[in-house]
Structures are given as C-alpha cells and as structure tokens.
Amino acid sequence: MSTDIARWQVLGGTARAARKSVNQDRHDWTVFADGADIAMAVADGHGSAAYPRSDAGAQFAVDAFLYTAAEFRAALEPDVPLAQVKVRAEEYFPRNLVHEWRERVGTDLAKNPLREAEQGLEATPVLYGTTLIGAMITGTLVLGWQIGDGDLCLVGADGQVSAPLRNPAETLGDETDSLCSDGAQHLVRTYWAPSPAIDPPALIALSTDGLSKSFVSFEGYQEFVSGVYQRIIHDSAGKVSEDLQGWLEQASSYSGDDTTLVAAWQGSPVNPGPEGRPR
C-alpha cells in the first residue's frame, strides 16, 4: 500500500425521468482536509402518491448524512481503539443518521402543515420517504451506509469492481427499505473497511437504482463504473463531467427513473498532516 495520502476528487450529476415533473433524487458531498477525506451521499425519494414530500426527504437525507459523517469524523481521535470505532460506525452512526433525518423532517412538518393535495395522508415522516447511500473515506477507513436500494461500487487498484452492500433480493420490483420505515436504523447496511488491512479503492461510486436498472445486467452496470474510472484516468475528469449528464439522461430513458451518480477517485497525493496523516 502506498504511504502517500490520497487526494480525493469528486464528480456527480443527476437526470430527471422524462415522465416525472420533479426529480426526487438528491446528492452532495463534503471534502475534508484538503481532499484527504471525503463524505458523499445520494438519496432517492420514493416519488409515489403516498410520499408527496420525498424530494425534500431525499435532500434531508443527504444533509443528515453529511452532518452525521462530519460528526463521526470529528470524533476519530487517534487513541480510539478500532473496535470502538467499528461499533460507532455500525450502531451509533445509523441511529444518529435516522435521528438527524427525522429532526429535519419534523422541522419541515412544523413549518409546512399538510397541504390540500395531501389531505387523507397523515403528517408523519412517511410523507418524506427516501432511500440513502452514503460513504466516507478517511486516512484509515473506508465506510459505507445504505438503507434501501441503489448501489455502492468500489473499483480496486486492480480494476476489479465490487458492490459490498448489494442485496438485490430486498429491492425487487422497486420495493425498498426507507428512512421512514419503523426501526429504520436497524435497516441500515454498513460497509466497514479499515486500512491497512484493506487498500482504499481507486474509485468509489454511489448511484440511485435508476442507473443500474437501465443496464440489462448488473455486470453491465459494473462495467459502466469501471469505464467511468478508466475514462477519468485516460481521458480526463473534465471530459467525464461534461459527458455525465448525457449518460445519466440516456440511462433514465431506459430505466424510466430519476438517475444519479456521485463518484470519487484518488487524484494526486497530499502531504501528510502534522500528525503524520490526516484523519
């Protein structure tokens, strides 16, 4: 494993399904410590009549994730045992994430009572139902959290693509777990990969299900992720960014769904911080 500290670069985009008036996908990311650490998230609001505020719910999900990730990172003191960090990642993080999302939903509900078009529905978090996938990479950890469908893919240094949180049986037919589900914190799947036991990926990609479901096979989608990385390396990130919107619109025309991708890859290394390496 390289002793250099990776500098992460990020790109992202989204495309609204042609038949929909509102894109219910949201995405965002935070770059920490001059690119040495990142957090990124995508969310897919459910979009049907039972979830009329799912676009806001998706935004709250992304915001809640980035907030929770920043808090998690801030607590990563060097003397905290790895086993304790793992407990925080697998148990506390999902609980805090769901709490933060519900806080935002509650605030919005208080400010915006049920509208006429929402009569017949209850003023509960269900109105805001959404999935979420988030990832964080620090100098010592690669972490992922997912509730519901969508995909987290890793491209290894050898070019191999893996999807460690994939569980297709849970999301057939677009049925999916949700942040609005009862006991949502227990539905969050976690990916935990500390270094140096596991090398950081060359690229990590998060996407809503509208992207992978546009491909005939999941392997075809993994080829897409690999191809994005190859083009970043061999063409340029700028060229990929230019093309991304068209690719997502093309994918959306096949899946019929909103389609969103965020990808982060290792760029040039950064200098280690005064403590030897950034957190």
Place this chain on the structure above:
Amino acid sequence: MSEIPGGAMAHRPVHFFWLLDCSGSMSINGKISILNFAVREAIPEMQRVAHENAAAQLMVRVITFSDGAQWHVHAPTPIDDFQWSDVTTSGITDLGAALRLVAGELETPPMPERALKPVLALVSDGQPTDDWRAGLRAVDSTPWGKRAVRVAIAIGQDADLPMLKEFLANPELEPLQAHNPTQLAGAIRWASTVAVRVASTPRSGAGAGPLPPPPASQDDDSADIW
C-alpha cells in the same frame, strides 16, 4: 457526448400474466365468447398504455385452467406483437394448477432482478376444484409473486369471491364483479390498462402503489345475465 461506457442497456420488462378460467361453466350464456372478445379488444388499449411509458417493456403471457392448467401463450410476448387466439372451454376449475404454473415463472431467474412488478390478472366464474391454496402459497413464496400487482375478475353469481379476495392479498382491494357482457368488457379493459400503468411506473417505497378505482361500468344498468 462520448458513448456511455458499460454493458447493454434496455427498457425494464413488465410481465403480465392472464390466468383464465376455461372450465365448462364458462361456456354457459356466452361467457367464454365475451371473454375472448374482451381480451382481444383490450390489446390496443394495452399497447396505448405501454407506449405512454416507453421505459417499460410490456410482455404478455396467458395461462388457462380447467382440467389442470396449461400455457395458452408461453413465451413472454411484447404487447406490440401480441395477438389473441380464442380460448375454449372444457372440464373443471383447477386454479391451483394454474397458480403453481405461474409461480415457476416468478422466481429469479427466470425473472430478471431489474424487472418492474409483474401483473397477475385472474378471471374466474366458479369454485376451484383443486388445492388452490397450495397454488397461492407457491405464488406467495416467490420473490415476484408476493410483489405482483394483482387483479381479480369474478364472472357471475357463482364466482368464489372469498377465494378471489384471498388471491388479491390486500384487504383494500375487492374483485371486480361482472354480471353481463358490458361489465366483463369493462373489467378486462380496466385490468389490462390500469394495472399495467401502475406496474410499469418505477416508484420505490414499501408496498405496491394503490390501484385507481374500477370502471364505472361496474354500476351500469345492463341486465345481469350471469
């Protein structure tokens, strides 16, 4: 824009299964003739709904049941290529056999993971004569069967409404009841279009989306003959 990397792309399939009662009682008072007419007439409507959502590829299959169950149309057939050949009647009402037959198609594979919810449309005029609950359990035990959009059409007074309601597996849904040709045609049209529209729209979340209300012709004043 450069060519998108990755494997082949395709629209997401919606598999529609007609489960049609072709027992001897369906020959009484022209029920089977009206059913043949109604399904044939519904094809252009299904094509229209499919074209409304080009991202979904509607594929149709047909099972008939009487003495046992058999495929009337086995190959998943794109709706634009689907042509109706009349079904005929004989024998008893082995619904359980039909449900077991369709259950075999609701596993992954043969269903692709990326498919949209399938539609199971059951039409019957009588009481099942075999272990239909075992068949229903077979459907419910498949990953796609329990997620399917289900519609049920009861023809005539002798239809087994409790059974059809159990098939629907949703306390908010009731079987459509058809007591005359107008009602049967309306019910077939509704099942062919509304259920397809619901199934072919990607929408995530828990549970199937609600089905819009059944056709107004359910309340028409044509004389009941079944």
